[in-house]
Amino acid sequence: ACAEPRRACRNVPGSPGYPQAATWNAFNATISGRLVSAVPSAKFCADRLGGCTDAEWSSALFRNTIPGAMISGDVPLYSVEVQTVTDIQAAVKFASRHNLRVAIKSSGHDSSGRSTTAPQSLLIHTNKLSSISGVHMNDLYQQGKANGRITVGATAATVCAAGGYAPAFGLGADNVLEFHIVVASGELLQVNSVSNSDLFYALRGGGAGSWGVIVSASFRTFPTFNSTRALITLSATDNTAMAALATLHAKHIFDLDATRSGGYFYLHRDPTTTASSMTLESFLINQTVAQSEAILAPFLTAAQALPNITIASSTYTSALINDLLFIADDNGGNNLVGGSRLIPAATYRNSPETVGKVYQQLLDSGAQAWVINFFCQVADNAHIDSAVTPAWRTAKTHIILSNQWLDSIPLDQIDAARSRFKRIQLPILEQLSGPNAGSYSNEADVMEADFQTTFYGPNYRKLSAIKSKYDPNDLFIVTTGVGSERWDEWGLCLV
Structure with missing residues (x-):
């Protein structure tokens, strides 16, 4: 069957196709009440002069637990605090059905704001998936230590598994063996050098947030030293x-x-x-x-x-x-x-x-x-x-x-x-x-x-073709991501 053509703009509050409150409530019931409003973290102090302190203001560990951890108002409208793969699939299908802008956040360690600077969107927040894609590198390093192993990762507390570099072992992308990912159709795919190998190519170096929601990744490990x-x-x-x-x-x-x-x-x-x-x-x-x-x-x-x-x-x-x-x-x-x-x-x-x-x-x-x-x-x-x-x-x-x-x-x-x-x-x-x-x-x-x-070099044409195959309606659009040139700066309307 042919894919439905991309619609000119995503639905936002006030659009004829935007879900009504009853629709949001019904969706929330299917995901065990894990839908929350995402508000800027600064909002809680805006009208309380002297009533708040900045004790945790600069803590990334604190901020990555908050779906709206931004100072400005450019945050998603709602966030699904996912705890299972089924939650992710439900969120992806709901967003696709209602033509909503989607954002994905794990720890939010992203200087480009791809994970949270997505106004009028539905956020899929994976931070609570702490045994899989939401695990912090600190935890992964210590788990590896207990087993005499180390994996390629970052020197940052809140970066989550999927990235890094080391002169000894190469890039993090060089050492991924397999992913499991929920793609735009809502399907959970096994992705490796044999199964969906074109998507495996794209996920290793093709940019974050453009391909789906990663729910697990298997990395090559090395004896610690x-x-x-x-x-x-x-x-x-x-x-x-x-x-x-x-x-x-x-x-x-x-x-x-x-x-x-x-x-x-x-x-x-x-x-x-x-x-x-x-x-x-x-x-x-x-x-x-x-x-x-x-x-x-x-x-x-x-x-x-x-x-x-x-x-x-x-x-x-x-x-x-x-x-x-x-x-x-x-x-x-x-x-x-x-x-x-x-x-x-x-x-x-x-x-x-x-x-x-x-x-x-x-x-x-x-x-x-x-x-x-x-x-x-x-x-x-x-x-x-x-x-x-x-x-x-x-x-x-x-x-x-x-x-x-x-x-x-x-x-x-x-x-x-x-x-x-x-x-x-x-x-x-x-x-x-x-x-x-x-x-x-x-x-x-x-x-x-x-x-x-700058980011993709000669690989961009191939990546664009893979994007069209797995996400024909551009459900997953992020700033400077593959396919983002077709959309405005907020990922809400085609240009």
Whole structure:
């Protein structure tokens, strides 16, 4: 049978086809009363001056339990707090039957707002599926520890299972063995390299929220191991010193590759002085503290010989990797604008001086930078047939830029920050990445102009065809997701 053609707009309150209260109540009865209103979390304090505290305001663990964990009013109308696969299927079928906008939220760890910035929608909230797709990485790491195993994941408390990267084992998408997913028809599908293999291709790197509601995922695990976490902060008194330090670091960025180790480094500029800092957070696999110090010594010794550079702090901690990755909570509820690019390994090999110059220019422009150092197995897994954009396989780092502001900042200054990122900072960063560079869609610019190229590369045409097969009416539309170019910014009307 032919699929029903896409309707021009989703039903919203006031539309002739929008469900009446009796219809919502009847639906709620079929899902054991798990339908709730989703309201912005700030609403509870809006009319109670002094009646609320901000004790949990920035806690991501607190926020991910709330279906409307946003400051603004751009949240779904209703949320199904699903506890079973049947709940998910009922919600999907109800939304399809009544032509409703759908959003999916697990932990809500999503800088693009795909999980909650969906006004007039029905939210499918999977946070209570804590034994399957709603499990936090902290819990997964500790469960793995009990069994002597580790899986590829994130260094964040509230990120839920399905993602991550590691120089030792590759991307999270490289290590998925199977999914079970509820698709737009309401059917529960087994998805792997044999069953529904085209959807398996799409789910590994083809973007979040575009394909259905994942209810379980099976990951490859690895024997756990000891690791040393080195946390080192270097201070520079002026721009010239930071440029020299950044150039030196670019020359030494491959020092960790021999042990297939990686980590992060952060660049921060003091807004009140000319001083800046570089903080390195390295995870050295199967290395003792002494061995880790020896690996980092060439860079640190050379850094201390540079004018106006000092080591402000240095700590080394050795433990099981499961414990080193543990983070008690994440900081949420921040205001920021920014974006990211994948930087080719060739840039660091061939042009370290350019790296130093670009880092200095980014700090001068007001950006803070968070850089993820990987490569190794990520590159070696290029043979895997998945939707991961090829830019990942040749990249050495992923650089994220952020510009933050306080709640009290006026709108014109916020607009100026966005303009500064687009007009000044992104072109500076693209001196390293080159044109048509890739990016990680989960830590990117929500208003990325050419998201098809930036996030999906040459895979977009194939992904679009798979989308049409499994979701012909675009039930699952998210910002910068496959097929979203057909819809307005809220996913409510075709354009």
